[in-house]
Amino acid sequence: MKRSSLQTAALLLVPTLFVACFFMVPLIYAVGLSFGLPNFTAESYHHLVDSPVYRIVYLKTLKVALITTVTCLLLGYPTAYFVSRLHPRARATAVMLIALPFMLSVLVRNYVWMTMLQDTGVINRLLMNLGFTKEPVQLMYNQLGVTIAMVNMLVPYVIFPVLTSLMAIPPNLKVASASLGGNRLSTFLRVTLPLTATGTAAGALLTFIIALGFYITPAMLGGPREMMISSLIAFNVREVLNWPFAFSLATTLLGSTIVLYLAYRAVAPRGVVVKPI
Amino acid sequence: MSKRLFEAGLAVYGCAVIAFLILPIIVIIPMSFNAAPVFEVIPSQPSFSQYQRLFNSPEWLTVLWRSVEIAASAMVTSTIIGVLAALGTLRLGSRARSLFEAMLISPQIVPSVVIAASAYYVFALLGLIGSIAGIVIMHALIALPFVLILVQSRLQSINPDFAQASASLGAAPLQTFWLITMPQLRLALIGAAVLAFHVSFDEVVLSLFLSGARTKTLPVKLWDSIMFEVSPLLPAISALVILIPLLVIAPAIWLQRRSKANT
Numbered sequence: 001m002k003r004s005s006l007q008t009a010a011l012l013l014v015p016t017l018f019v020a021c022f023f024m025v026p027l028i029y030a031v032g033l034s035f036g037l038p039n040f041t042a043e044s045y046h047h048l049v050d051s052p053v054y055r056i057v058y059l060k061t062l063k064v065a066l067i068t069t070v071t072c073l074l075l076g077y078p079t080a081y082f083v084s085r086l087h088p089r090a091r092a093t094a095v096m097l098i099a100l101p102f103m104l105s106v107l108v109r110n111y112v113w114m115t116m117l118q119d120t121g122v123i124n125r126l127l128m129n130l131g132f133t134k135e136p137v138q139l140m141y142n143q144l145g146v147t148i149a150m151v152n153m154l155v156p157y158v159i160f161p162v163l164t165s166l167m168a169i170p171p172n173l174k175v176a177s178a179s180l181g182g183n184r185l186s187t188f189l190r191v192t193l194p195l196t197a198t199g200t201a202a203g204a205l206l207t208f209i210i211a212l213g214f215y216i217t218p219a220m221l222g223g224p225r226e227m228m229i230s231s232l233i234a235f236n237v238r239e240v241l242n243w244p245f246a247f248s249l250a251t252t253l254l255g256s257t258i259v260l261y262l263a264y265r266a267v268a269p270r271g272v273v274v275k276p277i
Numbered sequence: 278m279s280k281r282l283f284e285a286g287l288a289v290y291g292c293a294v295i296a297f298l299i300l301p302i303i304v305i306i307p308m309s310f311n312a313a314p315v316f317e318v319i320p321s322q323p324s325f326s327q328y329q330r331l332f333n334s335p336e337w338l339t340v341l342w343r344s345v346e347i348a349a350s351a352m353v354t355s356t357i358i359g360v361l362a363a364l365g366t367l368r369l370g371s372r373a374r375s376l377f378e379a380m381l382i383s384p385q386i387v388p389s390v391v392i393a394a395s396a397y398y399v400f401a402l403l404g405l406i407g408s409i410a411g412i413v414i415m416h417a418l419i420a421l422p423f424v425l426i427l428v429q430s431r432l433q434s435i436n437p438d439f440a441q442a443s444a445s446l447g448a449a450p451l452q453t454f455w456l457i458t459m460p461q462l463r464l465a466l467i468g469a470a471v472l473a474f475h476v477s478f479d480e481v482v483l484s485l486f487l488s489g490a491r492t493k494t495l496p497v498k499l500w501d502s503i504m505f506e507v508s509p510l511l512p513a514i515s516a517l518v519i520l521i522p523l524l525v526i527a528p529a530i531w532l533q534r535r536s537k538a539n540t
Contacts, residue, residue, distance in 0.1 A: 004368070007368070007450065008365055008368040008369060011361050011362075011364050011365030011368070012361070012362065012365035012366070012377065014358060014361055015358050015359075015361050015362035015365065015381060015421075016377070016380070018358055018417075018418070018421075019380055019381055019383075019384070019418065019421070022396065022414055022415065022418050023383070023384055023392065023396075023418055024380070025399070026395035026396050026398065026399040027387070027391070027392070027395045029395065029398070029399065030391075030394065030395035030398060033398070075294045075297075076294070078287060078290050078291060078294075079290070079291045079294040079295065081287065081291075082287050082288060082290065082291030082292075083291060094291075094295060097295050097298070097299055098295060098298055100298075100299055100302060101298055101299060101301060101302060103302075103475075104301055104302055104305070104515075104518075105479045105496065105499075105515065105518045106479060106481060107479075107481055107496050107499050107500060107503070107515075108301070108305060108499075108515035108518055109301045111499075111503050111511060111515065112300075112301040112304050112305055112515075113301070114503070115304075115308070116304065122304075152297065152298065152300070152301070155294065155297075155298055156298065184280070184283075209386070212388070213388025213389065213390060213391070215388075215389065215390045215482055216481055216482065219504075220503065220504070230388060230390040233390050233391070233394055234390055234393075234394075234486075237393075237394045237397055237486070238486065243398060246394055247394065247395075247398075250390070250391045250394050250395065253388055253390075253391055254387060254388075254391050257386060257387060257388060257391075258386075261386050
C-alpha cells in the first residue's frame with residue numbers, strides 16, 4: 001500500500017510541478033498584484049468601477065457573448081436534431097464535417113471572414129450584383145462582423161453536447177409517447193426537450209465561457225471601437241504596461257470564467273475537449 | 278404532409294448550418310491557387326504563384342520551420358507529462374483525483390489572454406520573454422489537458438487483468454508499462470501527440486505575448502501580416518497551416534496500419 005502511494009506520488013510529481021510553476025503560481029501572483037501585493041489595496045478595482053470606458057467594454061463583452069450564445073443555440077440545436085436522426089453513415093460524415101473547421105487555424109478562419117465581409121468581399125459583391133444595395137453594406141469593423149465570425153467558430157460547441165444528449169435518449173421513449181397519443185410536437189416538448197436540457201445548458205455555458213475570453217476575433221474583425229475585455233487586458237500589458245490594472249481586469253475575467261465553469265461542470269458530461277481560442 | 282414539410286425544412290436548415298461552418302475551408306483553398314487577391318469561386322488567374330513566392334521567401338520559411346520545431350518540442354513535452362499525469366491520477370481516490378484533474382485541465386478553461394498576461398509578468402522577471410523555451414513551455418501547458426483526457430479515457434478502457442497478470446508473473450512496474458500497457462495505448466498516444474502538435478502550431482495569443490522579434494512563430498507572423506500589411510501570400514500559408522498537421526499524422530497512421538498488418 002505504502003509503496004503504491006509512493007509510486008503515485010512519483011508519477012504526479014512532474015505534472016504537478018509543471019502546472020504549478022508555469023500556470024498556478026503566475027496566476028495567483030497576478031491576482032495578488034491586482035490587489036497591490038505586498039500591501040492590500042483595491043485601488044485598481046476602484047479605477048475599474050469608476051471609469052465609464054471600462055463599464056462600456058464590460059457591457060459590450062457581455063452583450064456580444066450573449067448574442068453569440070443565443071445565435072449558436074438557434075443554429076446548433078436544430079442542426080444537432082437533424083444530425084441525430086440521420087442514417088449512422090451519414091451521421092458520421094456530418095459529425096466529421098462539423099469537426100473539420102477545428103483543423104483550420106483560428107487566425108485563418110478569422111482572415112477568411114475578413115476577406116468575405118469587407119466592402120469588396122464576396123457578400124457585398126453578391127448583394128450589389130443582385131441589386132439589393134447600391135453601396136456596400138458595412139459588415140465588419142462593427143459588432144455584426146465580430147458576431148458572425150464568433151458564431152461560426154462556436155456553433156460546434158453547442159452541436160456536440162446536444163447531439164450527445166439526443167443520442168442518449170432511448171428510441172422507445174418516443175414510441176411510447178406516440179402510443180400514448182402524443183403528437184410530434186408534444187413528444188418533442190415533453191420528452192426530447194427535457195431530456196436534452198442538460199446537454200443544451202452545457203453547450204450554452206461552454207459557448208458563453210469561450211466567447212467571454214475572445215481576443216483574436218474582436219481584434220481582427222472589430223477594429224478599435226469593438227474592444228472586449230481581452231483586448232483591454234492585452235492593451236494594458238503590451239502597450240501601457242499598467243500591471244495592477246491589467247491584472248484586475250484579468251482577475252474579473254478569471255473569476256467569471258471559474259464561476260461559469262463550475263456551473264458547466266455541474267451539468268456537463270466529463271472530459272469535453274475545448275480548443276483554446 | 279406537414280410531417281414531410283417539417284422533415285424537408287429541418288434537412289435544409291441543418292445542411293445550411295453545416296455549410297456555414299465549413300465555409301472558411303471551402304473558401305481558402307481556391308483562394309490559395311489564385312493570383313488575384315480576392316475570393317472567386319473559380320479562380321480567374323489560376324496559378325501556383327503564391328506557393329512559388331512562399332517557397333522562395335527565406336523569411337517565411339525560417340518562421341515556418343521554427344514553428345514546426347516549437348510544435349514538435351511542445352508535443353513531446355506535453356505527451357510525456359500528460360501520460361505521467363494520466364497514469365498518476367487514475368491511481369488516486371475519487372476526491373484527490375478530481376482535485377488533480379481540475380488542476381491539470383484548468384489551462385484549457387482559463388482564457389488565453391489571462392494565461393498570457395500572467396505568464397508575461399513572470400517570464401519578464403525570469404528573462405524568458407522572447408525565448409523559444411518559454412513558448413514551448415506554455416504551448417505544452419495548454420496542450421496538456423488534451424493529452425490527459427485522451428490518454429486517461431483510453432487507460433480506463435484497458436482491461437486491468439493483463440497488467441495484474443504481468444505483475445503476478447514477476448514483471449517490474451516499468452516492464453509491465455512498456456510491454457503490456459504501452460502497446461494498448463499506442464493509438465491514443467498518437468492521437469494525443471498530433472492534437473498537441475496542432476494546438477501548439479496554431480496557437481496565437483500566448484505566442485503573441487511571449488515571442489520576441491527573433492522568435493516569431495508562424496501564427497505571429499501571419500497575425501502581423503494580416504494586421505499591418507496586405508500580403509496575397511496569406512491564402513497559401515493558410516492552406517499550408519492545414520496541411521502540416523496532416524503531414525504529421527500521415528506517417529503515424531501508416532505505422533499503425535503496418536503494425537496491424539504484422540499481427
